[in-house]
Amino acid sequence: MINIWDAEKGELLQTINVPGGSVKHLRVSGDGTKVFCLYEESIQVWDIWTGEAVGKVRAQDVDIKSGDGMVTCGKMQSHRIEGSKIWVNVLPSSWGWGSYRGWDFGVPGSPPVLFSSDEHPPNRLHLNDNKVWEISNSRMKDIVTGKVVVQLPRRVEEAYYAQWDGHYLVVLFWPKEVVILDFRNVFLL
């Protein structure tokens, strides 16, 4: 199950019953309304406040090109999440190379929409309407001005996830390093 807590009071606010199995990734959508749960065999998304299921994609329903034919997906690995979209590395049930699929769980009144197939996820994450995180460059840029807001020192591995709320920037580097920047005193952003 997924529990939602008030972190300051320590109160349990919401419980979402989710299927058993090993959850590989848990993420919240950029607008804070959905919970992404990635299992090896499916992606499932819930409304964080009502606990209702928003959508589900099963690995067995995903076809992957393998050699001259198509096979079903045997395993899903999260690659990138941005807003209501998720890019997943889908691996064939038989031997073969994986590929990428992207689904959008944020289309109102619609089941998950496949919007990307066999394309590598973009190298940037949209942090909000005017800021992007450039993954391989480890830097945050302002979309409007095109200027670098901050450039992090280079690490061995690239940052695979970043989150920005207008005050703080959290960046996760593989395998387990986190950098947090406080921008509250920065006048112009």
Place this chain on the structure above:
Amino acid sequence: MFPVQTGVSCMWTNDSKRLLLEHFDIIHDSPSQLYHSALPFCPSSSWLHECYSQELSQEAKVVKGLSAEWGMCSRTALLNDHLYSLSYWNDSIAVGTFNGDILILDAITGSQTAVLPGHTGGVTSVTFSSDGTLLVSGSRDNTVKLWDVQTGGVIKTFHDHIGEVWSVSISADHTTIASGGGAVCLWDIETGECHQIIEQQHQVQCVRFSPTNPQCLISVSGETVQQWDIDGHKVGPTYTGYQITFSSDGIQFILHALDGVTVHNINSRTVMAKLDTDISYHNYGSFYLTPCCFSPDHKLVAISTSDYKICVWDITGSDPHPVETFIGHNSIITSLVFSSPSTLITASGDYSIKFWQIGASSTGPIVTDPKSTPLTLAPTKSTTLKPKSGLIIPSDLPDGVIQTWGILTGLHKGSLQIPAGDSHQSNTQLIDNKLIFV
């Protein structure tokens, strides 16, 4: 390049050098980034951090992830191509690239100062002449080129090499170039003619002239290491190995074999040091890629490994021992060279050149909370940010307890007891004042 000095002015100088080199690209592109992206990341123990942390109140503050000390890698230059080879002389670095260009870089900043186009295949080997006026390059386009370093022009192209060229070397008297590929070829620089072809059973992955004796050449073909004179006659014993490198005085050479690394005296033909390594090597098609080099004072030996590390050994005493391990590349290391007794330069398949400081302190995240373990994250799990109250939630947790840390102070704030039966959570995340976990 960065001697350890004491005193305020020396600390300021050392810190400033490290700061400018580490953030060279972003400061070069936008000088104001000195304040936005460079100074805020000065290591917590640095003098610059102590001096400027208060002055930077209007800049972003690093509340987690600040290094305690300057790292071993002082500079990373990204070059947009797979890098095959590099050579150093005085204030320049020549880099052979996969697309056939040779890049000339400033040896201090790593910034590109010139491009030498001309090869139509990857430049697998580059080497400066001993006086730095000439540059020799070998390519997978089956040619060897001799360049005028001053003008950047091609002096001569040596055609009809037997197979792709994988290694080149120039004799100490600048009269002969040796190239290795399908065979060992000896080229007369004056006439441009190949005056000697030494047939080999396997591909020749390495040729090296002695830096002091123009009559002494060593080649590596398959596992066979053989010394030759300038007329192509075998000299001395045959060794087993995959790579050899001479010391700058021409007296010693490193022999790199699968079962270890040995340092030999070429005159006495004795083993001067045996480095007790346990290293696996990258299989580079038909041969093993095992770059290694001496420091200019011959006291250190640097060896790259297949797991993208570089080990530096002190070979001065009777008990050679490793003194540094550099970790930072994320692809094979294709070439390495010392530019000073304390600076090592490496080229990698990750498209980068790195400058490493021998004797620099290792980096590490600051432990901001003395009462608890530092915040760490598992790669497949989640951590996120609470927008306003300043709490962050780690995902590596003891069973049954969720810990919270202050985002500003890094101090431990409290614990949440998870209800019985829910203690095997694998993910946590905080959003809009709410904590969720599975």
